[in-house]
Amino acid sequence: MSDRPADLPPEVVGQLRRQNSDPADWYGGGGLWVLLNTSQFAYPQPDGKVDIKMPWWRVLDGRLTIDAVSPETGETAKGDVPYGYSVPGFQASGLTLPHLGCWYVTGTLGETQVRFFVKAVSPPETKPLDTKPSDTKAEDPSS
Template identity: 35%
Template sequence: MIDIPLARTVLGTTALLLCAACSADPARREPTPAPTALADGQPCPVTRVAERTEAPPERAVTMADGDDSWFGGGGLWAWSPGRPVELNREDGRLSTKWGWWRGVEGDITLAATSLRTGASVETELDNSGYGPTGFQPSVLDFPEAGCWRFDARLGDAAITFVAELV
């Protein structure tokens, strides 16, 4: 025999919890921490725009013809397509262009590490010619293709994301 008052309580509590989860503010959720290494055969956990906790500046989206593929916050944003990024293989180099949006003044420092081999790249992106804030393109060289973790800093703003370079 079913205890009707108990069943109502259980169903009511379940419905309340489901509604609370559905209405939670997605801007308040914490992003998944980026790994520091990958095991053999583990897929590259590419950072998705849906993981961001803050919307990008409207000017960044407008400048990119409505492309909302920006990840970051707190004054620093990186273009993050959420899919593999094709490397340019000219002149014996492996390189790609990367877009940044600076909400505060300064130069971006970047450390990128291969999650498969530990190879690393460190650079400071000089903002000369692009004004103290706003869009900044960069050309980044890599020793190899693969799954890379990016740690970027601009003043007090810091972001970490993962991209697959092919």
């Protein structure tokens, strides 16, 4: 992860708050930011690889590309950035990695590059929802 806070202009801060997102959770600058606190959880795929979802916020038009390299093995990965998101605003993306572990990630949009380090880990375990019927009884409309 990074210790550099996002350099967010006031209009972007307002847009993020309207989306119920804390501007302090974003990292980047120059018109491109990434939400780091969710960009570490890797979900296993049937082929043994792992997928990470990376939310971005951008104020620049153009094609966002994402590249990753493992400092441990030198392996590389390219992100998947779908079309169809309006500018300025949110941009979904995914990154399929060969394995869990440490990765240097670079998001590039025009001349702007946002670089960060991420340790891809399995997501925290969640408990299933309690689906037992409640103790309260519904009123019988026929009585």
